[in-house]
Amino acid sequence: MSYQEKTISNHNFEECTKCTICTLYCPVMKVNPLYPGPKQAGPDGERLRLKNPWFFNYALKYCMNCKRCEVSCPSGVGVADLIQSARIKYDKSAPKLRDRMLASTDFMGKLARPVAPLVNFGTSLGITKTALDWTLGIDHRRSFPKYSGRSFESWLKKHASKQAAFPEQVAYFHGCYVNYNNPQLGKDLVKVLNALGIGVQLLDGEKCCGIAMITNGMSAQATKHAKHNVAVLGKAVDAGLKVVATSSTCAFTMRDEYRSLLGVDNSAVRDSILMATRYIYEKLENGAKLRFKPDFHLKAAYHTPCHMEKMGWGVFTERLLRMIPGLELTVLDSACCGIAGTYGFKKENYASSQAIGEELFKHIREADPEVVACDCETCKWQIEMSTGYTVMNPISILAEAIED
Amino acid sequence: MRFDCVITGGGLAGLIAGISLQKEGRSTAIVSTGQNAMHFFSGTFESVKEAPARLAEIFEAAGIKVHYSAGVRLMPMGTFREAELALGDVDIFPSERFASKALIVSFRGEQGFFTGFLADGLEKAGIACRLAAIDRSSGIKKIAAAVSGLLDGEDAVVLPQVFGQKDSADVEYLREAIPAKVVFAGTQPPSVPGIRTQMQLKDYYISLGGTFLQGDEVTGAHVHDGVVHSVVTRNLDSHYLEADCFVLASGGFFSKGLLATPTSVVEPVFGLDVDYPADRSEWYDPSFAADQPYMRFGVKTDVALHPMIAGESVRNLYVAGSILGATRPEFGTGAGLAIRSAFAVVDSILKP
Ligand SMILES: Cc1cc2nc3c(=O)[nH]c(=O)nc-3n(C[C@H](O)[C@H](O)[C@H](O)COP(=O)(O)OP(=O)(O)OC[C@H]3O[C@@H](n4cnc5c(N)ncnc54)[C@H](O)[C@@H]3O)c2cc1C
Ligand code: SF4
Ligand code: SF4
Numbered sequence: 001m002s003y004q005e006k007t008i009s010n011h012n013f014e015e016c017t018k019c020t021i022c023t024l025y026c027p028v029m030k031v032n033p034l035y036p037g038p039k040q041a042g043p044d045g046e047r048l049r050l051k052n053p054w055f056f057n058y059a060l061k062y063c064m065n066c067k068r069c070e071v072s073c074p075s076g077v078g079v080a081d082l083i084q085s086a087r088i089k090y091d092k093s094a095p096k097l098r099d100r101m102l103a104s105t106d107f108m109g110k111l112a113r114p115v116a117p118l119v120n121f122g123t124s125l126g127i128t129k130t131a132l133d134w135t136l137g138i139d140h141r142r143s144f145p146k147y148s149g150r151s152f153e154s155w156l157k158k159h160a161s162k163q164a165a166f167p168e169q170v171a172y173f174h175g176c177y178v179n180y181n182n183p184q185l186g187k188d189l190v191k192v193l194n195a196l197g198i199g200v201q202l203l204d205g206e207k208c209c210g211i212a213m214i215t216n217g218m219s220a221q222a223t224k225h226a227k228h229n230v231a232v233l234g235k236a237v238d239a240g241l242k243v244v245a246t247s248s249t250c251a252f253t254m255r256d257e258y259r260s261l262l263g264v265d266n267s268a269v270r271d272s273i274l275m276a277t278r279y280i281y282e283k284l285e286n287g288a289k290l291r292f293k294p295d296f297h298l299k300a301a302y303h304t305p306c307h308m309e310k311m312g313w314g315v316f317t318e319r320l321l322r323m324i325p326g327l328e329l330t331v332l333d334s335a336c337c338g339i340a341g342t343y344g345f346k347k348e349n350y351a352s353s354q355a356i357g358e359e360l361f362k363h364i365r366e367a368d369p370e371v372v373a374c375d376c377e378t379c380k381w382q383i384e385m386s387t388g389y390t391v392m393n394p395i396s397i398l399a400e401a402i403e404d
Numbered sequence: 405m406r407f408d409c410v411i412t413g414g415g416l417a418g419l420i421a422g423i424s425l426q427k428e429g430r431s432t433a434i435v436s437t438g439q440n441a442m443h444f445f446s447g448t449f450e451s452v453k454e455a456p457a458r459l460a461e462i463f464e465a466a467g468i469k470v471h472y473s474a475g476v477r478l479m480p481m482g483t484f485r486e487a488e489l490a491l492g493d494v495d496i497f498p499s500e501r502f503a504s505k506a507l508i509v510s511f512r513g514e515q516g517f518f519t520g521f522l523a524d525g526l527e528k529a530g531i532a533c534r535l536a537a538i539d540r541s542s543g544i545k546k547i548a549a550a551v552s553g554l555l556d557g558e559d560a561v562v563l564p565q566v567f568g569q570k571d572s573a574d575v576e577y578l579r580e581a582i583p584a585k586v587v588f589a590g591t592q593p594p595s596v597p598g599i600r601t602q603m604q605l606k607d608y609y610i611s612l613g614g615t616f617l618q619g620d621e622v623t624g625a626h627v628h629d630g631v632v633h634s635v636v637t638r639n640l641d642s643h644y645l646e647a648d649c650f651v652l653a654s655g656g657f658f659s660k661g662l663l664a665t666p667t668s669v670v671e672p673v674f675g676l677d678v679d680y681p682a683d684r685s686e687w688y689d690p691s692f693a694a695d696q697p698y699m700r701f702g703v704k705t706d707v708a709l710h711p712m713i714a715g716e717s718v719r720n721l722y723v724a725g726s727i728l729g730a731t732r733p734e735f736g737t738g739a740g741l742a743i744r745s746a747f748a749v750v751d752s753i754l755k756p
Contacts (some may be wrong), residue, residue: 020594021439071619074438074659273642282643285405313621319405331610336619396604 002342010262011078016043022079027336028062031355035062038069041086042079049086056090060222062349063087064340064356066306081260088219090262102321105217106242123204139258149305154181155204157189163190166324167197170279171236173229175250176208177377187277196280196288197400201241203232209250214261224243226264229254233269244276246395248375251275252307275375276309276395284323291403292376296326300397301369303360303383304334317375317394324401330367339382354386360366361387373397406646407431407615410635410751412622412673413661414438415654416739417725420746421651423462428754434614435637437621440659441726445598446476446590447494447565448487451736452743455489459680466608468601469572476500478562480590482525493565493575493588493597500644501505501530503560503585508533509551511540513749516592516596517564526562536653544574550580551733566596570603622673625650627713631749632674632721649753652676652703652711653725653746661727662701669701674721676711677704679731686702701728708752709745 022038023029029037036045041060060083101285109341116208128276140200152174163169165174170193172314178186190200207229233254236243255273258274284290304314314334320327338357343349362386364372372391380391407427411418412435422434455463463470468494475485479495484500495502507687512519523533538550544567551561565588567574579586606630610616620639625632634644654661654673662678663670664687669680680701681687687698703711709722709732724745728735735744 019443021443024594024599025439040484072439074440076437076621222590276642310619310639312617314616315405315617 009050009082010373011081012076013043013082014160015045015075016073017075018044018165019074022073022077025068025072027338027356028352032062032352032362034059038063038079038083040066042069042082043077046082046086049090049219053090057084058091058093060087061091061104061403062352064306064336064338064343065337066340068306068336071310077262084214084257084261087217088175088214088371091217093217096228101398115156146316150183155183156186156200158294159190160201163199163201164192166197167196168196168198169201169241170198170285171201171203171233171241172276172328173206173209173233173243173245173250173254173273174244175206177247182377185396188393189246191399191404192280192290192395192402195290196283198283198329201236201394203229203243204235205232209253210262211249211253211257212287214257215254215340216342219262223262223264226254226258226262226266230258230264230266230269233266233273237269237272241272241274242279245273245280246276246375246393247377248275248305248308248311248313249378252311255311271321275311275316277320280395281316281320284320290398292325292401294325295401296401297325297328298324298326298397298401299370300326300373300392301330301331301332301367301371303337303362303364303374303379303391304392305374305379306336306340309334313393317373321373321394321397324398327397327401329373330369332360332363332367335363337379337382337386339378342378353382355387357382364389367387371397405433405640405643407433408437408647409433409649409651410645411649411651411726412436412439412614412620412635413651413652413659413727414606414653415653415655415725415742416602416605416744417655417746418651418653419602419609419742420459420462421653421749422614422722423609423612424458424747424750425753426609426614430753432614433617433621433647434609435622435635435645436618437619437638438659439495441600441655442598442602443594444620445595445601445739446479447491447597448485448496449489449597449743450738451740452489453561456747458747464603466604467571471496473498478522478525478587478589480500480521480592482521482523482528483672484525484529488534491597491601492572493568495585498745501531502529502587503531503558504648505532505534505558505561506560506587507551507555507558507584508535508562509554510535512537512539514540514564515525515754516733517566519588519739520593522562522589531560544577546579548578551578552582555582555584558584560587562587562589565589566591568600570595570600571596576675615630622654626672627674627718629718630713630719632718633672649720650720651749651753652721652723652727653742656729657698657703657725659726661725662703662729664698667696671703671711671727674711674718675713676718676723677713677715678728679704700730702731703727704731708751709749722752726748 026038028035063083067080174186207225210225212220255270258266308314338353373394383391407434408430411434414434415429425432472489474498476484476497487496508519510519526533536554561584561712620637622635624636626634632650634646669678703723710717711723725742735741
């Protein structure tokens with residue numbers, strides 16, 4: 001028997017001073033009495049789990065992996081990493097069909113795309129949703145993201161030679177959402193980068209970043225995706241390219257979760273993966289110029305998604321938006337919207353998910369903007385469904401604000 | 405990214421400095437890893453006599469209610485301590501016998517409010533006590549009604565200091581609605597009034613245009629010839645934060661502003677000179693409850709609060725808050741040290 005096996009854990013577990021600060025910032029703990037909270041589920045529980053896996057608590061599935069506990073911890077404990085790692089290590093129950101479906105964002109996208117109008121019609125019908133509710137445990141009050149008829153990849157491939165003509169090049173990790181649900185966002189990014197004299201390339205066959213698999217108990221598949229993506233990202237980085245993303249969760253997953261939760265070595269590519277807002281902000285800070293429309297006017301409120309907050313990069317998006325003449329910006333108090341990827345889609349989480357988001361929704365109603373700006377697509381679904389306000393990716397706002 | 409001033413540490417000292425500089429039209433950023441000592445704040449500020457006008461102004465603008473009177477306050481374990489400046493939640497009494505009969509009310513199923521200890525302490529001060537418990541599930545109005553209904557000739561009610569995460573409206577409501585003197589006593593940490601105060605200061609700082617980088621950590625700095633050019637943070641990695649001047653308000657050992665190794669005490673960000681005895685046996689007093697010598701260790705500074713690296717002053721870096729330990733006794737201790745040294749730093753920065 002090894003003593004270390006029963007005492008040593010990763011994620012700075014032993015730094016916890018039991019100060020309880022993290023419990024104050026956990027959005028789930030505020031609304032769900034079944035959830036033991038970050039301190040108990042994280043470092044406290046880990047101590048027990050190390051002694052005996054019997055102590056693994058299935059209530060850990062209520063953790064949204066929003067990382068707000070980590071952002072608040074004064075001792076640098078990887079609280080949410082401890083929780084998600086414990087789920088990966090100890091939760092041996094096979095994921096339900098529903099969780100597998102929700103997790104397979106690219107697979108679902110590929111299936112749905114050719115029949116997109118049908119799928120969209122189907123998922124907006126009350127009866128389909130009620131059926132999903134009964135048979136799969138996907139809450140029927142959820143509205144589903146729409147699927148687009150033509151993928152972003154096929155669009156960009158058509159324009160590859162034009163893009164290659166630009167003197168400077170960047171690679172784009174578009175993610176499942178841009179590819180299948182919102183190719184326009186990808187086109188908006190291309191417009192802005194082209195205006196800066198930068199051509200956009202696809203990676204050599206990206207796969208879904210895998211976050212939904214990680215949180216749905218499919219870490220083996222997620223690891224496959226991670227290894228694949230690190231390899232294709234590596235090709236781009238070797239060719240001297242930066243890789244930009246428009247989804248904060250994709251960027252965060254590839255930069256941090258690959259290594260800390262899946263143990264996939266991403267050190268060769270990590271620092272080259274940037275949010276597009278950071279990449280563009282840095283270009284403008286270094287003197288690059290965009291030509292803005294003189295008559296542009298928009299009242300926007302910026303919501304910092306949890307994973308943007310965790311990366312600490314909300315400041316880049318905020319500053320970039322402030323550079324747009326005619327944009328009247330309110331920065332909303334940082335609060336979780338409650339969706340957390342696929343979390344809020346599950347029947348058992350619907351009520352918590354809405355209760356968590358209520359604070360943010362209230363701030364949005366108070367600010368009463370024309371659009372909410374946000375770097376995350378699942379926040380977009382949640383906010384649009386719950387408040388009726390339109391949510392736009394900051395890149396799309398920028399694309400609208402510059403001359404064609 | 406460039407600012408007039410970049411502050412490391414978003415506790416009381418960093419926020420007071422950041423707010424004051426923003427008010428003077430300087431652009432600032434605060435980088436703060438994790439939360440801070442305010443989350444354990446008892447509600448009374450050590451070493452601040454009557455709030456100076458500039459502090460009162462900040463508190464008022466941030467919506468923080470404070471009051472001043474010299475006297476004693478009730479502590480969580482039923483003892484009394486001298487106090488002067490306090491948050492609105494905390495009463496300061498001229499003497500320990502603040503009532504003749506007190507009803508101590510706790511919430512069923514909630515631990516961390518030490519009713520037995522409180523009763524012992526109050527009885528010792530000559531206050532007769534009765535204990536009661538109610539449910540907390542209902543809203544503030546029902547709580548006030550339940551407590552009022554329990555009163556039986558008591559002229560004071562002692563409640564746990566757990567009301568008002570966002571503002572002090574609930575605290576004020578309870579005081580008005582319950583027909584007895586309502587006294588709030590501290591619980592096991594964290595401190596609700598402390599967290600609220602921290603958030604109000606942070607919101608005020610942001611409303612003044614300050615940039616608060618929550619959860620990020622300053623990991624290093626570029627210093628040449630006694631001048632700091634930029635700091636490096638964990639999240640922004642190759643994107644350095646540049647500024648004309650820098651403030652270090654990273655707290656004491658608790659916040660990792662100072663780190664103790666087996667042989668030395670270090671300031672980890674800039675590697676500043678720290679004042680502490682070389683002989684490790686002088687760091688501790690073997691008696692646990694004694695005043696511990698290590699609590700007095702701090703970063704060495706000159707008159708203008710510039711620190712030193714290997715004896716050389718760093719001309720555009722300033723140090724404030726509990727990272728000073730007891731090296732600058734003129735600023736007092738605790739929250740007083742944080743506030744007063746922060747003001748002194750701001751004055752040094754603004755003075756050409
Ligand atoms: C548990 C406790 C209770 C206290 N209660 C009271 C009280 O009731 N009354 C009183 O008068 N005093 C009290 N004090 C004293 C307290 O030190 C002061 O009141 C004051 O709050 C200290 O403020 P500060 O800003 O100097 O440090 P802190 O509040 O410690 O803040 C320092 C901040 O800097 C951050 N930081 C550290 N290193 C870095 C880095 N490299 N990069 C970025 N950020 C960094 C930390 O995470 C922290 O957020 C208490 C202290 C403690 C520890
Ligand atoms: S994980 Fe961090 S915030 Fe939570 S109790 Fe431990 S030290 Fe405190
Ligand atoms: S990651 Fe979010 S939901 Fe999970 S414990 Fe931390 S704060 Fe709570």
